[in-house]
Amino acid sequence: MLKTIESFKPSIFVCVPTVYTSILAFKSITERYDLTSLRMCISAGEALPASVWHTWKELTGLDILDTIGCTESYHTFLANRPGDIRPGSSGKPFAGYEVRVVDDDGHDVPQGDIGHLMVKGESIALFYLHQSEKSRHTFRGEWLFTGDRYYVDEDGFYWHAGRGDDMLKVGGLWVSPIEIENVIQNHPAVLECAVIGQRDQAELVKPKAFVCLREGGNTSDALRTELLQACAAALDVHKRPRWIEFVDALPRTATGKIQRFKLYES
Template identity: 50%
Template sequence: AKVLFVHTSLWNVLQQILPQLRYLQHVVVVGLKESGEAETATVHDFGRWTDRASSHLTAAATSKDDAAFWLYSSGSTGFPKGCVHLQHDMSYCSEAFGKHILAIREDDIAFSASKLFFAYGLGNSLYYPFSVGTSALYYPGRSTAEAVFRLIDAQHPTLFFAAPTLYANLLALPDAENRYDFSSVRLCISAGEGLPADILRRFEERFHVPILDGLGCTEMLQTFISNRADDIRPGSSGKPVPGYEARIVDEQGQDVPVGAMGSLLVRGDSAAISYWNKHEKSKEVFRGQWVATGDKYYQDEEGYFWYCGRADDMLKVSGQWVSPFEVEAALIAHASVLEVAVVGATDPQDLVKPKAFVVLQSGYEASDTLANELKAFVKARLVPHKYPRWIEFVPELPKTATGKIRRFVLREPNA
């Protein structure tokens, strides 16, 4: 890149790596003037730079199939990868999900807890609202439960986008439904992780607004499987969004029977063309018209897709596959559990068994008694081999900026 745009809060950090950026010619800093730092021939203040610019712009001569932007994955499974997206991808998503699922309209106000620099937030806060000329709220701070409720109470958005972990935190805030006005929100949307059915039910009971759980990925730019406002199946990701097709295949790439778990493939015209500078990984993920999402799913007889976990997160216990999401959904239904992540750990016989990292609700204390109670709670809801053999209470779970749990961190020996 020849030009870098950066906020003053990050400018000091980035200055340390400038010698490594061999192609960089200019830096435009938002807030440089306010920081007291002077402009140079190559470092510019954003406000002054835009003041000097012409008010007449000439559109670049591009086609719908030209490369438009690189969007980096969140890094939930490792180092982020740059997905190369085309000029038409945002328009395609706006038509598919924005129009058919959100039914977004000019009088809506969109508020996304996920920030603009991630795929989920980019659609929620930028091109979905832009596609119909509606408004969007931008909050630069950390999206805590209290901050989110205060903003919704004051600004009255109609569409609210968040990850399941934030919905759990919103539910954990005492008496929030009476302290804050949530009535302006006509629709909530969840993505980033599977939304447990218990969180969905409790949220609807308290705030009287549906949550549409869906699946998207940076490679496809936005959501391609989703529930609908008039067709919600708690615990499922829903059905393919108009304009997308999805398949579940085995290790040989053959479609699996209904009800059988396999690897999810998706196709639609918002797919990236490759990962930037990652040729081998690109060949693994972008398979002609189909994109391998890295998710394990099954489809029921009515056509709903059910999330089992990331392929790398699946556990084989007693010779049978175990979905960490299924175990997590069982644990989250216990009154003491605020957040949970399940990974594989080995016992003294070097056999893999489920291990749960649990963040407790306020008012509960970690103890062996509670750990045993949680194990019994899961045993009563799932087949016995799926219950977590170990419960570790932690103050928080490692997450990406989008709220996805970084399970690979928890799998490390010193986690």
Template identity: 50%
Template sequence: MASEQSVGAPYNAADDLIGRNLKAGRGDKTAFIDKDGPHSYADLEARACRVANLLTARGIRADDRVLMCMTDTVDFPAAFLGAIKAGIVPIPVNTRLTAEDYDFMLEDSRARALIVSEPLLPQFESHIGTHRYLETVIVSGADAGGHILLSDALADQPATFETAPTRADDICFWLYTSGTTGKPKGAVHLHSHLSDTAELYALPILGIREDDIVFSAAKLFFAYGLGNGLTFPMAVGATAVLLEGPPDPKSVCAILKDQGVTIFYGVPTLYGMLLASGELPATGEHRMRAATSAGEALPTELFKRFKDKTGVEILDGLGSTEMLHIFLSNRPGEVRPGASGKPVPGYELRLVDEDGTVIEEADAMGTLEVKGPTSAIMYWSQRGKSRETFCGAWTRTGDKYVRDAEGYYSHAGRSDDMLKVGGIYVSPVEVENALLGHEAVLECAVVGHPDHDQLIKPKAYVVLREGLSGDEALADEIKAYVKQALAGYKYPRWVEFTDELPKTATGKIQRFKLRAS
């Protein structure tokens, strides 16, 4: 693993991920397939070197930051890895944010360059000229809008570059948190972290191989997607399929069928949409041998329906931006539906109570903390938040979990999402799982809501299956259904029907927005 490099020894994450494939004779092998077709590992190396040369020619130096707001095409890995080769720090960001969000990130990061996909440029135009550190704007696409056009600029650069003399413990890249509870925070990661996630999770848990074709519905800017669609396939010389647009069921199912995908990475919301679409390939109509889920706990009902349809088990797991990828996961052949599995070897987990005391007994709820080699070293320029999250070797996740006697961990919601009903903690996830068992429910979210006495009770926001409409009778039917499935105090006192739930670009439900509505 990269983290085992001797102190001070040269190590560059991009040089490693690309170089290992060239040394293994995989230069002509397809690394990525995007809207323009296949791109080989040798082509990726040339593109990354050209990016490194372009950035340094523009005066960007080692440890400077480059903000990347890019769709999933080969330009993303070329820009990300090219910056790293030059010792420059790339910061991929969510492509579905507002101009205000991007204004904040450019100011917060003090980025000296911005690389942005053409369709996303309008979200920057109103404030590009206000950032004192921002000197260079590069546009990936056909029209640069008066800025530097990436394709033209790269054509003028050499296809070789002398890799910067970085080390495993040097700062490599940032990822901003998805902001489900407030302003995003820049989680700072090291060069060693990329390959460590592959060594600890992708190889032993997924068993990823050189002959795999992988597709991640989670985008590359997301920590989960970055590992799925870039680090993991490059670690073994596999091929990754990139989808530039949104992962709607039609597009996803077409890729699964047409590209011969063997490993599929999704999120619970998407699995529900795929199953409801009627387009999901059944057993014998696909080549999938593995599927994963993260972002939120996977409901048992979705697991069962997906397996019945495709014959493939979904490996649910838990990761975070702070830890870079999954550190708690189910294993092939050992899946416990409704649970997040057991710790990934190389990581240690523990549960603590409200006083920070470690909980040793089984079946008790506590806040999950994790220790492992891929933890971010801090949140950029947020000392207070860093101290709250990064506690020595341990990282606080903010997730409530229960560990059973066999060592399986089951998600009980975020610490700030937990409800206390009649003095008893209620997990919104548990109520949501029960709601999803009703045949009319496509998606749902449960939050706390005050009753006439200002006592908190569960309230459900429900998205119905296509063709159905909500009324009081159906709401009462759903309430009664949950009452039979769970203890009486856990059922939602209110059911509100809605066309969609507020979510981050990574598919996480933003319950704080529902609580504020």
């Protein structure tokens, strides 16, 4: 991909966060490849960690505009814009779309609270072909139930908190795996990570982190302690991972999304 950019000199680069992370795993990419034709980078497919955004910016001088759309909406409905970026967020709604964050009963949640993301716009599909039950669950009048969990900050930026089925109930409180992952990925030795729920000896669910290190990283007890200390400094007690397991790679779909269900099987 880097060779293609160098050869054909595109001005816009669009890919998924997994690809940005993979590129950053290489050393001295701006010295080995000419990327100066690029003026804009766009990310979609899954949430782009703020740590990846900042590393890319430092290395290339380019912003990444993180966005979200889906097959059912056909078009992007949330995006960061040039000059209006909040690293780690999905940005703000596009003109032509209405976006809501609601509770289980369909009522708007207070600013800052996590809820279900709902989208309305003229490009939204009407139903799934030959899937009546799934259609009734997803298409609710004019609104699309995306299955994503989000919250909105005081400036109107939307923040991904995970898929609805990825959320963890720890100590009676909802925990977003992405919040924990972002803390761990801030460590310079970490390439990427994924958090799931695992039952402890008392059969209670606690967060467990699977961590991939950058090239040359040492999977030592000292590093595990550093990561746990970082989580202790940044997260409430119930959000801190009880276990950290170092792995060579995370299981992914063909489009680069993490297959968390396979981590539960490991």
